[in-house]
Amino acid sequence: MKIIVPMAGIGSRLRPHTLTIPKPLTLIAGKPIVQRLVEDIVKVVDQKVEEIAFVIGPAFPKNTEEKLMEIARDLGAVGKIFVQENPLGIAHAIHCAEESLEGPCVVAFADTLFKADFSLDEASDGVIWVKQVEDPSAYGVVKLKDGIITDFVEKPTEYISDLAIIGIYYFKNGGKLRQEIQYLLDNNITDRGEFQLTSALENMKRNGSRFVPGEVNEWMDCGNKDITVDTNGKILRFSKEAExxxxxxxxxxxNSEIIEPCYIGENVVLKNSKIGPNVSLGDKSVVENSHIADSMIQTNTSILNANLKDAMIGNNVYFDGKFTSVSLGDYSVLK
Known part of the structure; x- marks a missing residue:
């Protein structure tokens, strides 16, 4: 089994945090988003994962590859790095890792976290995980008949289905997906100016591939600041339930109090403060005379005289003030 993680996007909706750190390496409850993603996949597929291929962008920081290789090693897998030089769409990003597209494989986008309890349907050619949503126009969706996927539609302008594709896919034979994406590239078949994965899936279906839906219990996005902070709280609550x-x-x-669930990293100092619930506080941070709830604070950051809620603060930040709902990138100073 192989896992392919397209993660080359610049994460513009999460700026300023993604100006210095790729979004998939943002810490959620003490772990990078992409690490949590692949760990969860390894848990649920119930197969040995031999290789994890990461597709990154050309402008990612130099230490990105080292961190990703470490994540793969910790899961007992070989890590591989591929670069998507131009943002030509999801299918193109996957094709950048074409040498890994063979045999059983999972494709998973790095801004998606999930909770699920399922087994792979070995009788099908693939599993596409979906979640019912209120506004399907913002997603790729699937249409079903008798439990089989009959249509893939990218961001429908009129109602087709409310089952949104969450960004996790299993293919029994990755080589078939590689061939269909190559066909799109060779014939310059685009949708909204990009090579779409749903186009390749639709072609695979027409050529006889049988896909079934997989349902998740919880789908957590990490798109913008508010959604990411909310996801952090959910992960903390799940971790608390798992003891x-x-x-x-x-x-x-x-003289401080921690109201769980919280993640508090190593060598953190809390003075005259109340932390929690639903707070992640990174290594070597200092909090004084403050009350923080429902927030994410990264590493080596100092928070003084603050009353924070729904806040996201980066690494190496100094914050002293009476602001509440803030979003501060790395190396910011407010005093």
């Missing part, structure tokens, strides 16, 4: 300990024993607690 995971996310508070480091190295935390220095001085």
């Amino acid at each position: 995971e300990n996310l508070i480091s024993p190295t935390v220095v607690l001085e």
Whole structure:
């Protein structure tokens, strides 16, 4: 089994945080988004994952590859890095990892987290995971008949279905997907100016491939600041239910209170403060005279005299003030 993770997008909706760190490496409850994604996939596919291929952008920081290779190694897999030089669409991004498109494989987009309990349908050629949504016009959707997918439609302008594709796909034979994407590229078949995965899936279906839907219990996006903060809270609550300990024993607690669920990293100092619920606070951060709830704060950051809720603050930030719902990128200073 192989996992292919297209993650070359610039993450513009999550700026300023993605100006210095690729969105998939943003920490959610102490772990990069992409690490949580591949760990969850490894848990549910119930097969040995031998290789994880990451498709990154050309302007990603130099240490990105090292971090991604470490994530693969920790899961007992070989890591491979491919670069999508030009943003020509999802199908094109997957094709950048064409040498990994063979045999059983999972394709998963790196801004999607999920909770599910399922097994792969070995009788089908593929599984497309979906979730019912209120506004399907913003997503690729599937249409079903007798439990089989009959149509793939990218961002429909009129109602087709409310089953949105969440961005996780299983293919029994990745080589077939490679061939169909190559056909799109060779014949310059685009939709809205990009090579779309739904176009390749539709061609595979016409050529006899049988796809079934897979349903997830929870679909969590990491698109913009508010959604990402909400996802952080959900992950913390899931971890609490699983009785995971996310508070480091190295935390220095001085006249302070932690209201779980929270993630508190290593060597964090809390003075005269109340932290939680639903707060992630990264390594070597300091919080004084503050109350923080429902927020994400990355590493090496100082928070003083603050009352924060629904906040997202980056790495190496100094914040001293009375602001509440903020979004501060790395190396910001407010005092």
